Amino acid sequence: MSPLVEVKNLKKHFTVNKGMFTKKTEIVKAVDGLSFTIEKGETLGLVGESGCGKSTTGRMIMRLIDPTEGQVFFNGNDLTVLSDEQLRPLRKEFQMVFQDPYASLNPRMKVSEIIEEPLIVHNFPKEERKQRVEELLHVVGLNAALADRYPHEFSGGQRQRIGIARALAVNPQLIVADEPVSALDVSIQSQILNLLKDLQSQFDLTYLFISHDLSVVEHISDRVGVMYLGRIVELSDKESLYKEPLHPYTKALLSAVPIPNPRAVRERMILKGDIPSPANPPSGCTFHTRCPFATEECKTTVPEWKMVSENRYVACHLYR
Template sequence: METPLVEVKNLKKYFPKKKGLLGGNKSYVKAVDDVSFTIRKGETLGLVGESGCGKSTTGRMLMKLLDPTEGQILFEGQDITGLSDNQIRTIRKEFQMVFQDPYASLNPRMKVGEIIEEPLIVHGYPKEKRQERVLHLLEVVGLSAYHADRYPHEFSGGQRQRVGIARALAVNPKLIIADEPVSALDVSIQSQILNLLKDLQEEFELTYLFIAHDLSVVEHISDRVGVMYLGKIVELTDKETLYKEPLHPYTKALLSAVPIPNPRLKRERILLKGDIPSPSNPPSGCTFHTRCPFATEECSKKVPKLKEIAKGHFVSCHLY
């Protein structure tokens, strides 16, 4: 069997909360709590969930921008969890990130050409070929050569995101982690960027971890989808199965909120009661039991394991 490009095992990230004036017990915000998944070469794994469920933190740990509290990250079979900054720098050209806010992630004092050239300099790309590479990348993402002499503030949101994608592609990575890359853009521009990402995936044989809160966006681009709630993956399967036969009550509620592009059809909305609990003080047992319409006594006491219900369909729920 082929080794997955990325393998994540029991990943956890706990942020310590500040103590009170008198010390007291140290508590933690459990941003990511025991997450495991794999991403095969050339596929797109979508990671979905409400704000604050730990999606972006997971992405940042894969990029080694954050160190995990516990767990393992394997890249092409190599454990990269404990590598030092110098060791990770040599591997980092294999995985790059496209950030959520294209304006905040681009240096306003650098011209676009310099922004795209920077990773080439860092990773020792031959000096005489850099300019040619920058202009080629601008063309690849649908911009023109003359855009290289402009500053980020002179571009629209969609164009800025294209610059971010060009920068991520600069060093020929194998994996791109796209953290809500279209959530700050207009709907008409969103589809352009999604189509661009799909075209680039075919052209450069890229693998994506696509993080989003919008299920309709994820359906358009993903091969498999993982649904996150309060730092845990509650359901993971291929997109056809997830959209046709969701099993977890949380996934069903999320899908019921996606509008149908037909004014005559109405979808039965599942309204969840209460608010999302705080990750610093999550409920006992299944973290979703406080809002779940099907919760039993067992749900409040025992944490459900992520188990395979059908081939490739994983769910963490006591109902199954």
């Protein structure tokens, strides 16, 4: 059975000016050659530090921005070669939940209008729209009586529920969730995560869940991809990755996750130096400038993407 989403050698390079008073430009390699698949019904977590290209990847899969190079297949259709007109009928199959529940909702529209808008765009029967809006509000745990209110009358958690209801309106197969709980309090985060898991089992949804919080990703994901400077350095099933991480960067990230036990002690792996600029990435392995295990080979040779065991992939010279 073919995967629902297949990404092949995806790249996004931005051209930016070097300064205000010069015409010289440089290339920022936001995403630099990603390849992965998402099976139908699973949740793939994408984690990494800010600026590693997670959100850019999600937006390219949604075709909100066009890739510089590479392909994105959805149900066998190459989205990167379709025109806007050809893409429109497919849009209802993949939707997005955005990071900021305050900025992602139009403050001048009522909640009922926000949720109804995708139904109008995709020609949902007019006489059934109101009932569909009420159903969606109920599904995400909100009272249908709130439909005539404006976004500013809701809390952050409630606004994110409205964003999820809007994404569900046209019965999508895939939802790209771009840091959907990072702007919320911890108690509200758990409610939204549990809601997403319930909706997945109820509607047979597939998720690409983007986050910088490894604890959140562990709660919701089936597989996890770890990104660093525009590339995936490790991809594994959740249990294996959290129990025995392979890549030094993954080990460093996991060592920083707090343990909910005051007596437990975790050995910290502190990375030295700053994240290199994606406009001028290091040669060889891009992580070698911060890696405590770096060798001369790491400085000159790009590590191969290799399978080290069943469903476990890593790009590191430590694994031959």
